[in-house]
Amino acid sequence: MDLGIAGRRALVAAGTAGLGLAVARALGEAGVQVVICGRDEQRLASALELLRGTASGPPPDGLTADVSSVTGAQAFVEEGTRVLGGRLDILVCSSGGPPPGTPVGTTVEQYRDALESNCLATIAMCTAASTGMTERGWGRMLGITSVGARQPINYLAASSVARAALTSYLKMLSTELAPHGVTVNNLQPGLHHTDRVDSLAGDRAAELLSDVPAGRFGDPGDFGALGAFLCSEQARFTTGVGLHVDGGAFQGLQ
Numbered sequence: 001m002d003l004g005i006a007g008r009r010a011l012v013a014a015g016t017a018g019l020g021l022a023v024a025r026a027l028g029e030a031g032v033q034v035v036i037c038g039r040d041e042q043r044l045a046s047a048l049e050l051l052r053g054t055a056s057g058p059p060p061d062g063l064t065a066d067v068s069s070v071t072g073a074q075a076f077v078e079e080g081t082r083v084l085g086g087r088l089d090i091l092v093c094s095s096g097g098p099p100p101g102t103p104v105g106t107t108v109e110q111y112r113d114a115l116e117s118n119c120l121a122t123i124a125m126c127t128a129a130s131t132g133m134t135e136r137g138w139g140r141m142l143g144i145t146s147v148g149a150r151q152p153i154n155y156l157a158a159s160s161v162a163r164a165a166l167t168s169y170l171k172m173l174s175t176e177l178a179p180h181g182v183t184v185n186n187l188q189p190g191l192h193h194t195d196r197v198d199s200l201a202g203d204r205a206a207e208l209l210s211d212v213p214a215g216r217f218g219d220p221g222d223f224g225a226l227g228a229f230l231c232s233e234q235a236r237f238t239t240g241v242g243l244h245v246d247g248g249a250f251q252g253l254q
Contacts, residue, residue, distance in 0.1 A: 004233030006031025006057055010090035011080040013037055013067045013125060016047040018194035019144055019187075020094030022224030024051060024060070030228055031057035032090065035080045037065040067095060068117035070124045077128035087136075090231045091129045093122040094144040097196055098158040106157045114158035118145075119166040126173060130182070139182035140231040143170050147190045147246045163188075167242055174240035183239035185230045190246025192218035214247030 005027075012024040015036030028034050028051050036051070038044040044062045051060040061083055066072040081088045098114040126141055133139025146153070148160035149167040167186055174184035191208060209215060223245055229235055230243075244250045 003030045003228060003231070005090070005228075005231060007033070008089040008231075009033045009035075009084040009087055010092065010231070011035050011037075011077060011084070011088060011125075011129075012092040012094065013073065013076060013122075014094040014096060015092070016040065016043045016062075018094070018196060019189055019192060019220055019223050019227075020092065021047055021050075022220035023092050023094070023142070023144070023227035024224075025054055026221075026224035026228035027090065027092075027231065028055035028057065028060055030232075032228075032231075033058040033084060034060040035063065035083050036060065037063045037067060037076050037080065039064065039066045067121055067125070070116065070120050073121035073124045074128050077125050081129075081132070088129055088132055089136075089138060090140045090142070091125060092142045092144065092227065092231075093125050095121065097146070097156070098162070100155050101157050102154055103157040110158050111161060114162040115165065118159065118162035119169070122166055123169055126170075126184075130173075130177060133182045134177060134180035137181040139177070139180075140235075141170075141173070141177075141182065141184040142227055142230055143167075143184075143186040144227070145186055145188050145242075147188045147244045147250055149186075149188055150242065150244055151250050151252065171240055171242070178239050181236075183230070183236065185235075185239060186242045187223070187227055187230070188242055188244040188246070189223060190218065190244065190249045192220055192223060194220060212247040212249045216247065218245065218247060 016038030149163035
């Protein structure tokens with residue numbers, strides 16, 4: 001399926017692994033020029049090697065950057081936009097998750113850190129990207145949060161709190177930017193085969209999957225394809241959506 005975005009230019013934060021990398025790969029396969037970032041230079045190099053082998057458009061590029069802070073996130077958008085030649089069409093906001101912990105067992109400082117890395121940093125990226133997109137009358141912003149934003153995960157308390165706050169922001173932002181041709185959507189993943197989920201699951205995989213009607217972990221490639229679609233021309237009338245991608249684990253009606 002031609003997504004109609006070949007030649008567009010994208011930044012993918014924390015795109016060296018996991019679901020961020022999966023979306024970066026799908027965008028590259030669609031002909032989008034992609035710049036990713038990560039904190040680890042070796043992991044960044046490995047991710048770029050993978051992306052260069054699958055891209056159908058311009059070769060991808062990468063920056064060593066830490067988007068877990070407001071200043072680092074803003075700097076990534078600014079520097080990444082320069083690498084892209086001064087034009088940013090697509091922004092994908094991914095981030096590493098906070099350490100596990102229960103609501104009482106999580107300290108105020110840990111909640112504060114989670115809000116910085118998993119909420120405020122993304123707000124900084126969206127703010128930095130919004131002016132150029134609105135001026136040109138076209139843009140796609142995609143958040144990658146967690147199903148915990150919709151159905152809190154007790155052992156991931158800090159993550160659930162921060163992702164819920166970000167989900168509220170992205171919904172409000174979608175309303176403000178819609179008249180300018182900019183869509184803002186939010187993918188809320190459940191359990192996928194990523195390094196983080198595999199480390200959290202450990203020998204509890206069967207127990208965790210008992211709450212997933214599909215009975216398996218998600219495929220990052222499928223997730224990436226869905227993310228790329230929300231950045232497509234065909235999705236231009238889809239904005240303000242928080243879509244849970246969790247194999248049916250979320251049990252609510254909305």
